Amino acid sequence: SPSDPDLVARARAAKEKLGEKVFVLGHHYQRDEVIQFADVTGDSFKLARDAAARPEAEYIVFCGVHFMAESADILTTDDQKVVLPDLAAGCSMADMATAEQVAECWDVLTEAGVAEQVVPVSYMNSSADIKAFTGRHGGTICTSSNAERALEWAFEQGEKVLFLPDQHLGRNTAVRDMGMSLEDCVLYNPHKPNGGLTAEELRNAKMILWRGHCSVHGRFSVDSVNDVRARIPGVNVLVHPECKHEVVAAADYVGSTEYIIKALEAAPAGSKWAIGTELNLVRRLANRFAPEGKEIVFLDKTVCFCSTMNRIDLPHLVWTLESLAEGKEVNRIVVDPETEKYAKLALERMLALP
C-alpha cells in the first residue's frame, strides 16, 4: 500500500545513500506520501527557479508532470540529469497545443496580416516545443503567479498577444488584471480551419486565446460557488486562475497555488475558506490549518484529483531512488539542444520579468 512503512523506509534509505547527489522537487499537487520526501515544494514557478539553483545535484527528481521536468532540464546544467518517476505523468492541457498546430496558427496569423503585431505568451503548462516556438517569436513564458507581469511585458513589445494553451488563465488575466473586456479576446480553435476566426476578428482582437483548458480546474462551476456560500455562511471563496472566467468572477480571491497557501497562512483564526484547486493540496491545507481554527473545504462536491500528478506515487518514487542509488539512470527527461536553446530564451525572459 502507498503508506506501507516498508516503502517509506526504502525511500528514506535510498535517499540517504544518494545524499547531496539527489535533489527532490515536489509540486503542491503531489500526494502526501510523495511530498514527505521532497527537499522543496512549490508551484511551477518556484520549482523552475529552485531546480536552476542546485547545480551541485547530479540528479533532479521531479515529482510533478512532464512539462515541469522538461523545464527543469532546460534550466539546469548539461551535467545534471532530470528524472520523472513515471513517464506517463503528462498534462492534458499541455497536450492541447502541439508544435504542428501552433505552426499552423502562426501561418493563419501571417495570412491575416497580424503576425508582426503578435507576441506569444505561453503558460508554463506547455511542451518544450511550444516554449521554443515562443522564444523564436520573441515571446515569454508565464506561470499562474506572474501572468499579469508577463502580459504587461508582452504589450510593451507588441499590440496583440497569442496566449497558449490555457484560455482561462489568458482570459482571466486580461479581463481581471489588465482591464480588458471579453470582446478584446478571441478564441483560436486548432481543430477548425483558420482557428474558426475571420481575418477581421483577428485584426480586431487584442488577446488571441488558444482553446485549451485544465480538465481538473474546468470542473468547478458557478453552482459549486453558490452551493458552498449557501452551506457555509461567511465563507471566502478562493480559486486558481485556471478556473473558468465565470467561476473566477464569482469567487472572492484568485491566485496560484503559492498564493493560495500564503493567503491561508495569513487568514485569521475562525475564518472559513472554500478552495478551488486540486484536491491533494486542499486536503493537506485543511489538515495543516485545522488546529489553528481555520475551516478549509474543497470547493466542489465531487472528487477532483489531477490524475497525471497522481501517477507519481510512493512505489514509483522508491523505484526511482533505488535505481539511481544503484547507479542505474532511469526515466531521464532530455530536451534536444535546438529546442532547448529557444525554449530557454523564453524561460529566461520570464525569470527576468520585474
Ligand code: 13P
Ligand atoms: P501553479 O503551480 O502555477 O499554481 O499551477 C497549477 C498547475 O496546474 C500546475 O500544473
Ligand code: SF4
Ligand atoms: Fe495539467 Fe491541470 Fe493537472 Fe495542472 S492540474 S498538471 S494543468 S491537468
